[in-house]
Amino acid sequence: MKQLIYAIPVALLTFSSCSKELGKLPENAKVEGNTVIDQKTAIVALNGAYYRFANVQAGNNVTSWGNNKTQPGYYSGFIGYGYGGGDDENNIYNNNSDVFWSYSYAIVNAANGVIGGVEKLPDNMFTGNSKKNILSEARFLRAYGHFKLLSYYGQWWDLNSKFGVMLRKELVTLGNVSKPRSTVADSYADILEDLDYAVTNGADSTGNVYASKYAAMALKMRVLLSHGQPADYTAAITLANQIIAGNRYQLEPKLVDLFRIKGLASKEVILGVRPQLNQEAYYYNSSRQFWPGASSLYVAVQAFKDLLQNDPRGGWMTGTANSYRPGSYYFTKYIAEGSTPSQVTESAYAIRLSEVLLMKAEAIVRSGGSISDARTILKEVMAKAEVTNYTAVDNAATPDAMLEQIWRETARNLTGEDGQEWLALLRLPFATVKQIKPTITDKIQYIMPVPHNELMNNPLFGDQNPGYQR
Template identity: 60%
Template sequence: MKRIIYVMLGAVLITGVACKKELGKLPENAKVDGNTILDQRTSEIALNGVYYRFANVQAENNVTSWMEHEVSPAVFAGYMGYGYGEDDGENNNYKSSFFADVYWTSSYQIINAANGVIKGVTALDDNAFTGNRKKEILAEARFLRAYGHFKLLSYFGQWFDLNSPYGVLLRDEFVTVGAISKARSSVKDSYTSILSDLDEAIINAPADNQAIYVTRWAAMALKMRVLMSHGQAADYPVVTALADSIVLNSKYKLEPQMKDLFYVKGLTSPEVILGVKSQQNQESYYYVLSRQYWPGASSLYVAKTALKDLLANDPRGSWMVGSANDYADGTFYFLKYIQEGNKPTALTETAYAIRLTEVYLLKAEAIVRAGGSLAAARDILKNIMAHAGVTNFAAVDNAVSVNDMLKQLYFETSRNLVGEDGQEWIALLRLPAALVGELRPTANDKIKYILPIPHNEFLMNPAIGPQNPGYQQ
């Protein structure tokens, strides 16, 4: 009897399939069960299932769902909103916000599927695989587990305090009905686990792969993100070294014109380190994400005045922010993925997890935070802006203090990476508290840096521990 994994919040229910109707049945290539991993072929199939979790392919319609990556963080940062009326999350009030219901379920789906692969592949003899493929599969799975755990730490844990007990509910084993109950780990232990997985991925992941699959370069870039949140003095030289290794030794190059990446090239751009490809004929499904940018379907996700103002006098403003939305004042069509008046295509449904631009920006930030040359950071920032068509660098040239330069780096992170994988929100929260309060007054309390753990988790896993500070269980 085959077993199919169903994930509900942080807990996982394994359901036997016999004569009963299968509820919520997954696509065949999204099934992941450690017990069905018998050789290299079945290992590859199981790993593909983890990638389906990463792409968040919905079983009922075979459509990728990256809304929580593209929209929710931009809502929290103040740049995007709900086009049919303001949501509480737009003011960093999460208790009743639609946008706060993010990442928990999807991240644990990735993690548990990855754990199934790790368990099953580890148990096989090395001779069952050709070349280094066993190590590569394990490395890819560990990257994906790290990605899920870091997403959870960033949104549900006090990632900014290494002494905090409010870290991640770490799942490092394949979860079954009898193994649901577990306490969350400390922040320090959470970082240790995530970085350990990424170090393994850096060593053993493939050096070359399609843009929808993990490489050692993707692992290096994700480690840069993690270390910037970890935020210790010893982290910044490592971030710089990782960036240099990616730039000097990998195949990735900055896209000459940022607009072409989204409107012409997609995953074929030499800048994309890791992305999500739409499923076959996905664009024909009515409720796809790009149709909810333009013209709106069941939902409408829009740019807010803050984004329009940020892009004022910037060439990106002419193509990323469209005409005014009639349903909610101070909102505009968000056109980064789809041009106004166009229909969804496979390109408009493409998503981007890691781009080379982010590597450069993180390097510049690490230089500034380490007390390095502001001129060097300024040169990196101006290079990135030039690839977006910017020619006026007055604000960057006038940034002569550490805080001024950090602010300019944040602005470019938001202009460039808004609506992709959450960096406009996380980069904001890395700023000094005074700057966070200045730039985002509704997030001027660290309680609002993270979300409440979903209530159902406490019902299904009473051992998890207390709710995050500032929220009721």
């Protein structure tokens, strides 16, 4: 069996003699609760949950974060399929499609295996704070999976909606496969409960490919902005200030260096996805799907090039015209044209400090705070991308205008990472959303249909999402 690159967080270990063994997954990457019998096996099972988060493909041993990078870009109108457009780019979703469903539930199920196994063990089987640290990372991963499901398959914008997440809180067995979906309100409550635990009990430092308490704070900010109540914005600002005060992360002085030189070594990365050993040598790796094109090709479409007009990032995030599809360009954020894949080009980024600051700016505006304060934060982020022209930001004098400028920087900065360009777009007024992405004519298109197979195999699930056929 190949060894997973996700080694064990130092914060979880007080012994080193078995670190090589602990770098392995359970057989076939299983995470059944009965495999967790002590601290050592709990950490092995936690590795299995990170294996799901990184979406490592067992057949070729490469991380596959392609959907996380590209699908939200399809929906928001900035990334396209290089060999010809598709319905997703026009916000038409197929109910046989499984974009994030299986991926997210694989994370949730693996996390539940860890949580269920660890909670059964007495505290004296763990050293120091290891038990709480393991549980906090597992609960972070469960929250991440549930929130992704809520964001793409649930009516997250309506706290009174019954169309929430099918919450899974225990390892799936034959006896509990069938399960109803929860309401949106209950979905948020469960996700936030997991994140509160992770914030309170998480380790200060885990290495940025594991979930520290700061990663939990940042993910909680995402959830609070979607939840969208007045108290949520104040709480999000507080969380941002705590992350900044922790002094563990710094904006990359030149954003291009993060993607071209430093990768996961950058102090800006709060949570990343490390590629497997020698992944860069695999022909169908992630980098080659951006340039020059391999089994797939993901490109920047005209809207993204226009977004970067007169922006220094246009010179390195977009490349030459793609001959396979008129009006598209190589998306070169991860790999420069003419270069070869490396561990840096194969890295992925779930949470960066830039996102934290942009969310803080948004929360300030939405809380009724100072537009000037939000503008200062926004310009700080833009300056690290070597932007010098702030005319549009300086002219944004109303809350709605400033929120749109914050979204535009979110799209310029974070497109192709973990979907924040899409979710931040949908938090704008519906009229603005329709203007920016004319193919969206109804809020039905904010989310996808529940996959047909789930409805067929789970009689307790409930109704299909409105606007889609069961």
